[in-house]
Amino acid sequence: MLSKDIIIQAIEQKMVETDYFLIDVKISPSNEVVVEIDSDSAVDLDFCVALSRHIEEVLNRDTEDFSLEVGSYGITKEFAVLRQYVKNIGQNVEILSKSGIKLRGKLSEVCSEYFAVKIEKRVKIEGKKRKIPQTETKKFYYNEVKYCKLHF
Numbered sequence: 606m607l608s609k610d611i612i613i614q615a616i617e618q619k620m621v622e623t624d625y626f627l628i629d630v631k632i633s634p635s636n637e638v639v640v641e642i643d644s645d646s647a648v649d650l651d652f653c654v655a656l657s658r659h660i661e662e663v664l665n666r667d668t669e670d671f672s673l674e675v676g677s678y679g680i681t682k683e684f685a686v687l688r689q690y691v692k693n694i695g696q697n698v699e700i701l702s703k704s705g706i707k708l709r710g711k712l713s714e715v716c717s718e719y720f721a722v723k724i725e726k727r728v729k730i731e732g733k734k735r736k737i738p739q740t741e742t743k744k745f746y747y748n749e750v751k752y753c754k755l756h757f
Contacts, residue, residue: 607632607669615663616640619656628678628685636671641678645692648677683752690715690753698722699756703749709756710743719746720753 609630616627624645631639640660642648657675664671684690690712698712700722714721721744727736745753 607636607638607664607671611663612638612640612660615660616642616656619659623652625652626686626688628689636669638671638673640673640675642675643678643686643689643692645688653677680755683754687715687717690720693755697756698753700745700753701751702745703751708743712753713742719744721745 609632612630612632613627616630620626620642625642625648626644628641628643629639630641633639638660640656642653642656653675657673660673660675678685678689684693694712694715696712697709700708700710702708708722708724710722710724712720713723721742723740723742725738725740728739729736
């Protein structure tokens with residue numbers, strides 16, 4: 606049986622002093638290993654190849670047969686770790702709350718307990734003919750949100 610802890614340790618060893626970070630490691634019952642990584646800048650194919658080779662060096666194919674896939678987490682997927690929120694401050698995001706409300710806005714603040722989004726609304730003001738844009742900052746606690754992802 607492949608050890609997820611050993612794989613994670615090998616990944617973290619290779620990522621030291623880089624701007625890459627681990628999102629997830631999945632191991633199927635048939636020993637298909639999928640490693641998803643992200644970066645504060647951009648995920649480079651050469652780094653994925655180097656990381657794959659490093660993991661294969663740590664694991665022993667003589668004792669355990671496996672397939673290995675190393676790749677970028679994906680720009681359209683929901684954020685999975687706090688560091689993704691931090692790297693995307695200032696970007697437009699879409700949020701779906703657990704109560705079913707979907708909002709879009711600009712990610713403005715991130716901390717370990719919540720994140721904040723600036724949402725622009727058009728509000729009718731008495732005495733004015735047209736609605737005027739107003740910006741409201743709304744806090745979301747992570748446990749209240751089904752997902753948060755980039756919005757294009």
